Amino acid sequence: MPISKGMQGSTHRLCVAPMMDWTDRHCRFFLRLLAPRTRLYTEMVPVAALLRGDRARFLAHDSRERPVALQLGGSEPEELARAAALGEAAGFDEINLNCGCPSDRVQRGRFGACLMAEPALVAECVAAMREAVRIPVTVKCRIGIDDQPVPDALFAFLEAIRAAGCATVIVHARKAWLQGLSPAENRDVPPLEYGVVRRAKEAFPDLVIVLNGGLRTADDIRAALSWADGAMVGRRAYEEPWVLRAMEEVAFASPPPVLERAQALEAMAAYAEERAREGTPVRAIARHLLGLVHGMPGARTWRRLLVTRMHSPDAGPEILREAAAALRAVNARAA
Numbered sequence: 001m002p003i004s005k006g007m008q009g010s011t012h013r014l015c016v017a018p019m020m021d022w023t024d025r026h027c028r029f030f031l032r033l034l035a036p037r038t039r040l041y042t043e044m045v046p047v048a049a050l051l052r053g054d055r056a057r058f059l060a061h062d063s064r065e066r067p068v069a070l071q072l073g074g075s076e077p078e079e080l081a082r083a084a085a086l087g088e089a090a091g092f093d094e095i096n097l098n099c100g101c102p103s104d105r106v107q108r109g110r111f112g113a114c115l116m117a118e119p120a121l122v123a124e125c126v127a128a129m130r131e132a133v134r135i136p137v138t139v140k141c142r143i144g145i146d147d148q149p150v151p152d153a154l155f156a157f158l159e160a161i162r163a164a165g166c167a168t169v170i171v172h173a174r175k176a177w178l179q180g181l182s183p184a185e186n187r188d189v190p191p192l193e194y195g196v197v198r199r200a201k202e203a204f205p206d207l208v209i210v211l212n213g214g215l216r217t218a219d220d221i222r223a224a225l226s227w228a229d230g231a232m233v234g235r236r237a238y239e240e241p242w243v244l245r246a247m248e249e250v251a252f253a254s255p256p257p258v259l260e261r262a263q264a265l266e267a268m269a270a271y272a273e274e275r276a277r278e279g280t281p282v283r284a285i286a287r288h289l290l291g292l293v294h295g296m297p298g299a300r301t302w303r304r305l306l307v308t309r310m311h312s313p314d315a316g317p318e319i320l321r322e323a324a325a326a327l328r329a330v331n332a333r334a335a
């Protein structure tokens, strides 16, 4: 399938989704090693936590992670504007507003997916953030919530945020059901409807539309990019991060630089040494690396060894060098 012409320059051709507890700074640093051109997103940061909590911790990242977007959760324009300005000053490349998360906690705070019912408010939020920053302000949403009509509710939402100056929208191609489903069920139970997102692209050709939801292989990325401006990968990128390399090859029409898995581990060991000087325990980094060997012979043994080592009280960055050596040994045996 041909990759649509004219979209090659999009900054969002391949993205890794914001994922709470998963895409923290250490995970992003790791993914960046594997996929140098993929746009990365932070976990959602609630604005109240950012403005009134440990600001430095929420904004902490490494410039080597870039391009990286800060995802905010909130619905109060003035607070979002202040939070966005902090994000820009901290060096993020984009501010993204979460209009897709269905958790109860988020609904009580009146943000996340329930904002799909309030396009005018989201437009106000976008406008306020755009006033406050020079970097792009983007939105991540669903195709609708509960019994909202499809695609009319999505189209009304896109109309409103486009008028407020949002030029890039990431659409998770399923509804969110705000009652009765857990957040995890809301990522699987409502059916994927890529056709609705495709119609949105046709109806709003000037918007950069990034497809999200259920993309698992390089072929999925190829199919998505035949009509969408970008593809965002969530769970698969975490569970099997090596697949990002094949995805990058498709998205950017050339492979990423040659890299072995063991080299990536060695680079993470060097990174863990830097972080250890700031008091970060190696397990906070190592926990994100377990998917690296997904599908390889000996993967279970290797993973078990790393998990055991990372939880021992005296574990330091050297366990990642040992894990790299163990992986090289497995590869040598398999060769």
Ligand SMILES: Cc1cc2nc3c(=O)[nH]c(=O)nc-3n(C[C@H](O)[C@H](O)[C@H](O)COP(=O)(O)O)c2cc1C
Pocket: 017, 018, 019, 020, 021, 022, 043, 044, 071, 098, 099, 100, 101, 140, 172, 187, 212, 213, 214, 215, 232, 233, 234, 235, 236
């Ligand atoms: C553990 C986990 C945490 C998530 N946290 C967020 C979040 O903070 N913000 C957000 O917009 N979406 C969040 N999501 C949803 C993903 O960004 C993405 O939309 C969803 O997983 C669908 O993409 P996928 O099928 O490629 O995984 C999360 C998903 C998972 C699995």
